[in-house]
Amino acid sequence: MKERIGVYICHCGGNISDYVDVEKVRQAVEHEKGVALAKTTLFACSDANQNDMVEDIRTHNLDGVIVASCSPKLHLTTFRNVTERGELNKYTYVHTNIREQASWAHSNDKEGATDKAIRLVKAAIAKSRFAEPLYPNLFEAEKTIAVIGAGIAGMKAAAALADKQTEVLLIEKEHRVGGHTATWGTLAMTEESGSTLTERIYHDLLRRENVTIMTGTEVISSKGSIGNFTLKVRKRPTKDGDPVETAEFTVGSVVVATGFDSYQPKEGELGFAQSDNVITLPEFRHLIDRAEGKELVYNGRKIRHIAYIYCVGSRQTNGENTYCSRFCCTSAIHASILVKKKFAKINNYHLNRGIRTYGKQELLYAESLAMGDLYLQWGEETPPAVVMEGKGATITLRDILSSNRELELEADLVVLVTGMVPRADNSVGTLFKLPRGRDRFFNEVHMKLRPVETVIDGVTIAGSCQGPKNITESVNSALSAATKSFSLISKGTLETEPIVAEVNSDICSWCGKCAEACPFDAILQKEVGGKTVAMVNNSVCKGCGMCAPVCPPDAINLINYSSEEIMSMIDALA
Amino acid sequence: MKKSARILVFSTEKISDPAVDMAGLLKLHYPPTVYTITVPCSSGIKPGWILHAYERGFDGVFIAADGSDCVYGESCTEKTGNLVADTHERMKARSLDPARLRMAAICSVCSEAFVKQIRSFNEYLIKTTNA
Numbered sequence: 001m002k003e004r005i006g007v008y009i010c011h012c013g014g015n016i017s018d019y020v021d022v023e024k025v026r027q028a029v030e031h032e033k034g035v036a037l038a039k040t041t042l043f044a045c046s047d048a049n050q051n052d053m054v055e056d057i058r059t060h061n062l063d064g065v066i067v068a069s070c071s072p073k074l075h076l077t078t079f080r081n082v083t084e085r086g087e088l089n090k091y092t093y094v095h096t097n098i099r100e101q102a103s104w105a106h107s108n109d110k111e112g113a114t115d116k117a118i119r120l121v122k123a124a125i126a127k128s129r130f131a132e133p134l135y136p137n138l139f140e141a142e143k144t145i146a147v148i149g150a151g152i153a154g155m156k157a158a159a160a161l162a163d164k165q166t167e168v169l170l171i172e173k174e175h176r177v178g179g180h181t182a183t184w185g186t187l188a189m190t191e192e193s194g195s196t197l198t199e200r201i202y203h204d205l206l207r208r209e210n211v212t213i214m215t216g217t218e219v220i221s222s223k224g225s226i227g228n229f230t231l232k233v234r235k236r237p238t239k240d241g242d243p244v245e246t247a248e249f250t251v252g253s254v255v256v257a258t259g260f261d262s263y264q265p266k267e268g269e270l271g272f273a274q275s276d277n278v279i280t281l282p283e284f285r286h287l288i289d290r291a292e293g294k295e296l297v298y299n300g301r302k303i304r305h306i307a308y309i310y311c312v313g314s315r316q317t318n319g320e321n322t323y324c325s326r327f328c329c330t331s332a333i334h335a336s337i338l339v340k341k342k343f344a345k346i347n348n349y350h351l352n353r354g355i356r357t358y359g360k361q362e363l364l365y366a367e368s369l370a371m372g373d374l375y376l377q378w379g380e381e382t383p384p385a386v387v388m389e390g391k392g393a394t395i396t397l398r399d400i401l402s403s404n405r406e407l408e409l410e411a412d413l414v415v416l417v418t419g420m421v422p423r424a425d426n427s428v429g430t431l432f433k434l435p436r437g438r439d440r441f442f443n444e445v446h447m448k449l450r451p452v453e454t455v456i457d458g459v460t461i462a463g464s465c466q467g468p469k470n471i472t473e474s475v476n477s478a479l480s481a482a483t484k485s486f487s488l489i490s491k492g493t494l495e496t497e498p499i500v501a502e503v504n505s506d507i508c509s510w511c512g513k514c515a516e517a518c519p520f521d522a523i524l525q526k527e528v529g530g531k532t533v534a535m536v537n538n539s540v541c542k543g544c545g546m547c548a549p550v551c552p553p554d555a556i557n558l559i560n561y562s563s564e565e566i567m568s569m570i571d572a573l574a
Numbered sequence: 575m576k577k578s579a580r581i582l583v584f585s586t587e588k589i590s591d592p593a594v595d596m597a598g599l600l601k602l603h604y605p606p607t608v609y610t611i612t613v614p615c616s617s618g619i620k621p622g623w624i625l626h627a628y629e630r631g632f633d634g635v636f637i638a639a640d641g642s643d644c645v646y647g648e649s650c651t652e653k654t655g656n657l658v659a660d661t662h663e664r665m666k667a668r669s670l671d672p673a674r675l676r677m678a679a680i681c682s683v684c685s686e687a688f689v690k691q692i693r694s695f696n697e698y699l700i701k702t703t704n705a
Contacts, residue, residue, distance in 0.1 A: 100599055105597060443596075573582065574580070
């Protein structure tokens with residue numbers, strides 16, 4: 001029974017303390033039985049606080065530690081490690097979540113959130129009193145890593161993993177690699193074509209013996225968990241009559257790089273689908289990449305005046321895509337420079353909501369201005385109106401940059417600068433149960449502290465499946481995801497939690513119900529003091545606890561989840 | 575009459591906990607008198623714990639079950655169902671309304687489903703227990 005517990009209540013900057021009165025929580029728990037020390041801290045996870053905790057464990061002779069902060073998915077391991085640095089067994093550490101489950105869930109009710117946080121911390125103290133030292137079991141992890149999606153992010157992740165001398169399976173649903181990038185002509189900033197770039201990476205991968213590239217292949221099921229995922233894949237037939245082949249692979253971790261879809265405007269949205277002269281940015285890119293001659297011709301008509309309407313499908317006030325798609329300002333300006341360089345008589349009009357050519361991409365904006373492009377800016381309340389007239393379009397808008405004056409301009413071609421949306425096909429996300437955020441892209445555990453990681457241990461996310469990104473950003477995230485996926489299994493062994501079932505042989509009189517309930521055959525019979533009782537084989541027990549509720553005399557408890565512990569937590573919460 | 579009932583939630587570490595956490599992340603509000611105790615698997619919950627919660631004044635107990643997503647195997651759904659049925663019997667014997675124990679499968683991304691379930695359970699409990 002713990003008698004010297006240290007309790008740390010985190011402000012999380014203001015994420016917790018804006019809604020939960022953390023000082024009130026501290027005062028409510030400081031005199032609880034077994035509590036030797038209770039502190040609030042601005043950031044429990046900061047280096048400074050971690051060092052203070054290690055110091056406190058030594059100077060106050062603590063025998064248990066509790067942090068009340070964010071989800072354990074984020075920092076359970078962090079604080080278990082702190083506990084170890086203080087020379088306590090890491091399983092004596094108890095975590096409680098007063099952010100996702102108190103301050104954020106009840107941000108509409110400060111009093112309610114504070115009261116809940118107090119009870120959650122008291123329940124953690126109740127649990128902590130029972131927390132005994134435990135020692136993890138080790139198991140062997142498979143060292144092959146699967147990368148799903150062979151766009152630029154997936155291919156770069158595969159190359160980075162191959163550098164680490166690990167086996168890599170690169171699985172692509174389409175019959176070709178390269179994703180969106182392979183379909184693009186000259187790219188912004190580097191002036192290389194998208195297809196040249198992806199071919200270069202593809203040829204690099206082909207030379208590597210430890211990379212297996214499977215195109216036209218879908219992952220159709222996943223079983224197991226970190227260290228041992230069994231992926232079943234199906235080869236898509238290239239033509240009718242080809243046999244459907246399936247295969248199974250065991251991998252230690254998975255990088256998901258399934259990319260994005262381009263936003264498809266609705267019919268009538270800014271004239272889309274009502275006239276041939278309103279096209280999306282990807283369509284415009286294909287047009288100018290292929291166009292030849294002295295004049296740009298589209299639908300048999302010479303194009304002189306091009307209007308680009310920005311933020312179509314992004315930064316929506318009334319739609320669900322409230323995010324900025326990041327790449328599109330740069331991509332539209334880059335396309336407008338390309339078209340003007342290729343066809344001298346072009347006039348470009350950029351109808352934007354504020355240009356976001358951040359970083360070095362600002363050079364493109366400067367170049368476009370120097371070339372004489374016109375920039376008009378509209379506000380979210382007054383979007384431009386597109387009226388098709390004859391073979392062209394008349395666009396009216398209120399230009400913020402000229403005192404909200406209503407302007408009218410005529411264009412031969414309207415380019416809707418469309419952004420990125422999450423893949424409509426979420427089959428890979430569904431397979432691994434990857435959570436999606438409010439923007440419907442896959443969610444990282446934490447954008448700053450645990451980027452590219454998901455709450456599913458062993459599954460990382462790379463590139464634009466996590467959110468809109470340009471190529472540079474996609475490749476950066478791919479290299480991070482590759483390194484993270486590799487580091488998870490690089491030791492070759494993984495720890496499993498030492499949570500197993502325990503039988504009280506004084507009470508047990510062998511009826512066999514626990515053995516029937518166990519899905520892993522972990523329960524055996526044993527003779528103790530002249531009677532037959534149940535015994536748990538610790539190396540086989542997975543710690544699910546299925547045996548515990550079925551025991552008639554209640555002789556089985558799961559370590560860390562005993563009836564005593566759970567009931568004392570219930571008492572604290574009541 | 576209170577606006578919110580006291581509800582104890584048994585949630586599972588790998589499946590429903592992420593959904594409960596994400597409900598907070600998405601600020602999908604639910605009554606602050608809803609408390610979660612994490613267990614590895616919903617089929618490891620003892621009926622005695624649930625009964626203890628009523629004794630200690632909880633209006634309702636909600637099992638955020640693993641369903642077919644359970645990492646420990648497919649038998650979880652049936653076993654969780656069995657323990658709920660067993661608890662219902664014991665509740666009847668104690669003249670407790672069996673509907674004060676509710677179970678629903680909550681997958682790791684089912685935040686909205688979780689909040690919807692909790693809100694409707696809360697309404698039921700307020701109506702029936704005069705909490």
